[in-house]
Amino acid sequence: MPPEVKRLLDKYHGTLMLKVAKEHGIQQKTLDALVNNAVLDKDYPGVYVESGDFADPFYFRAVKFSRGIFSHETALYLHDMTDELIDRYIMSFPRGYHNANLSEYFIVPRIVNQRFYEFGVTKIETLNGNTVPVYDAERTLCDIWRKSYKADPSVKIKALNAYFERPDRDFNKLANYAQVLKVGNEFMTALEVKIG
Numbered sequence: 001m002p003p004e005v006k007r008l009l010d011k012y013h014g015t016l017m018l019k020v021a022k023e024h025g026i027q028q029k030t031l032d033a034l035v036n037n038a039v040l041d042k043d044y045p046g047v048y049v050e051s052g053d054f055a056d057p058f059y060f061r062a063v064k065f066s067r068g069i070f071s072h073e074t075a076l077y078l079h080d081m082t083d084e085l086i087d088r089y090i091m092s093f094p095r096g097y098h099n100a101n102l103s104e105y106f107i108v109p110r111i112v113n114q115r116f117y118e119f120g121v122t123k124i125e126t127l128n129g130n131t132v133p134v135y136d137a138e139r140t141l142c143d144i145w146r147k148s149y150k151a152d153p154s155v156k157i158k159a160l161n162a163y164f165e166r167p168d169r170d171f172n173k174l175a176n177y178a179q180v181l182k183v184g185n186e187f188m189t190a191l192e193v194k195i196g
Helices: 003-011 018-023 028-036 057-064 072-078 138-143 153-165 171-180 185-195
Strands: 014-018 042-043 047-050 088-094 107-112 123-127 129-136
Touching: 003 014, 003 018, 003 028, 014 018, 014 057, 014 153, 018 047, 018 057, 028 042, 028 047, 042 057, 057 088, 057 129, 072 088, 072 129, 072 138, 072 153, 129 138, 138 153, 138 171, 138 185, 153 185, 171 185
Parallel strands: 088 107
Antiparallel strands: 014 047, 042 047, 123 129
16 A cells, blocks of 8 residues: 555544545545555545445545534534434535535535524544534534424433533533524423423
8 A cells, every 4th residue: 555545544544535635646546446456445436445444434424525514413423412323414504505415425414594504613523533523512402402403302301411411511602502593492491490
């Protein structure tokens, strides 16, 4: 394996995106030759891993759909605020964004008003060690409790309970977000009951 390919695989914890490879002067034909020689596997178009390994599912989606921000139940998973398994990846995109390939990557898009698109955005490290964009815990709670979003009631309660267990919880920030995002009375009532 060429040293630069190995270095990038190590840097990105086993997942090499064609876009990133090209930025470092590695051509697609080089990667495809490594696939043909069973040195690399191609998990998805433009997504390469060492043979027998699996791509970081969050990282490659974040790179491939760079305007997306992990949100809702997917953000709960990344923040360790749910015990639900991921079978789809919910990403928020700004109004006007359209990509016909999202469903091929099991992405459920949520279209967000431009005014709130970057509100509460942070970065989080995946289990593989890569950094991806995600809404912070407070924004995520507000999103799943919004009246317009139909989250499973048990997921909402578990997420709220998990938030209360977080050492970095910030109730002032949460209350501010709830007001700005107009979350609604159900959430405020649940929050008041929880606070006691």
